[in-house]
Amino acid sequence: MTDPLSNVLQFADEIREQAVEGERITRLTDTNAKRIREAGVIRMLQPKEFGGLESTPREFAETVMGIGAVDGSTGWVSGIVGVHPWALAFFDDDAQKDVWGQNPDVWMASPYAPMGVARPVEGGYRLTGRWLFSTGNDHCDWVMTAAMVGDDDGNPITPPRSIYVLVPKSDYTVDHDSWNVVGLRGTGSKDFSITDAFVPSHRTIESNSLLEGNAWKEKGREEPLYRFPFSCIFPLGITSSLIGIAEGTLACYLNAQRDRVAVSGVPIKDDPYVLSNIGAAAAEIAASRAAMLENVDRFWDLTNEGKEATFEQRAVGRRTQTAAAWRAVRAVDEIFARAGGNSLQLSLPLQRFWRDAHAGLAHAIHVPGSIFHASTLTEMGGDPQGPMRIMI
Structure with a gap:
């Protein structure tokens, strides 16, 4: 069976050396991103039907700890980006195919904070906002983020309602000057913005469904990992x-x-x-x-x-x-x-x-x-x- 931690640790000295350059460029180097990608770290919590390993949470935790002990930024990206496949498992099958259909090693950034507004339109939403702290975004092709549902004028509705949305990289802009920090510099946790992007309904999920633990029931997932x-x-x-x-x-x-x-x-x-x-x-x-x-x-x-x-x-x-x-x-x-x-x-x-x-x-x-x-x-x-x- 694939052992992502062993796969990574064979390159421990290289990752340590690359960490210095990662600090300078304020993101993971392409080499360090490649090592955790090829090791299967980000697929640990991913569904098997899309090339995932469906590892146990303990195995995931031990792997992230091991990588963090080599380099903090590489461990941080592994831990944060590594959780996103677990959440995508509850989205519509078509959304999962959109992300992983051609390549099971596609990564998604975040954050989960609802910093934008999604205005309902026919077939989905129009999304606008700016989000902070999007870890690993330079190496991701999608973001999974949250937004408040808005009215026709783009103002959040009352009572408030939040959804998670999937957006491809072509629909958002990363602010590469936004991550100049004292620690975890190599994580590249940069801001990104979206202006009036269309998000089809199948690429959304109710935030409360995930937060309150009902998503697995609604999706019909019985695997212990997703419960x-x-x-x-x-x-x-x-x-x-x-x-x-x-x-x-x-x-x-x-x-x-x-x-x-x-x-x-x-x-x-x-x-x-x-x-x-x-x-x-x-x-x-x-x-x-x-x-x-x-x-x-x-x-x-x-x-x-x-x-x-x-x-x-x-x-x-x-x-x-x-x-x-x-x-x-x-x-x-x-x-x-x-x-x-x-x-x-x-x-x-x-x-x-x-x-x-x-x-x-x-x-x-x-x-x-x-x-x-x-x-x-x-x-x-x-x-x-x-x-x-x-x-x-």
Whole structure:
């Protein structure tokens, strides 16, 4: 059976070298994109009928972690773009054929935030808007994004209604100057805009159908992979890449510090204070990994038993995922603080891991407040409403 992670890791040294150029050009290099494409990483959650592997969520998470430990941006693109085939599995068959009919390795960008307006017309919608943070767009031929349904004047209707739409690259324009950031520079998470593009109805799906876990029923998909909760699978690639970045930070530190002697003249190997703190950081990263994988295994077992996760279970799962991300990045800070002044050199990779980790933590999926609130309130018998239910 195809093992995407092994396929990628045989090129680990090359990916690390290419990461430097990816930072400069603010996107994955063609070589790194080629490596994860040919390895089958982006087909892991793709339906088998369209050349996908239908891997388990745990296998996907472990693969993204492994790639993130080599290079943060390559792992980030793998985790985010890699989830989109799972979502496309719920669209009309004709939409899936539009994307994968000629080539199962076609990629889709995002984001899922409804930053545009879709005005209903005969046979579909006219779509206009500008979307931010479209990871990996340079290497994608489609975007899967969200829009608010509008009225005849292009204003969002009331009550609000959101849909996901598929748009080919010929219908949108990427702003190549929009991604000049401090971390995850190589992800190419650029803005794109659409002006009055026609989107046929078969390339749309109701957002709530996916978010609330009803899409598999409406589509008639019985495979456990597609009955898996959206609120677990969507954050999975993002947080897994972040944990991989933390693991890469630790590995980079250990490799650089083996023979280092501090200005005091004491070899790092003989400094009990440094070793103790690095050991504690390593334990925290390992705990983050274990929590993330236990979380995904728990939901996978539930799904395999034919059960649907309750809101409380999903909220607690999101709490676990979010906490794992914060724990991992705190550990990265502990490592970086003990790496010495040379760690600041842009010519060395440790500072890039540190920057990438903080950039990854800034993703909306890692905001803890409402998630921690909702999970605790639910466990106390309460019923969170409104914003407290978003992305759970």
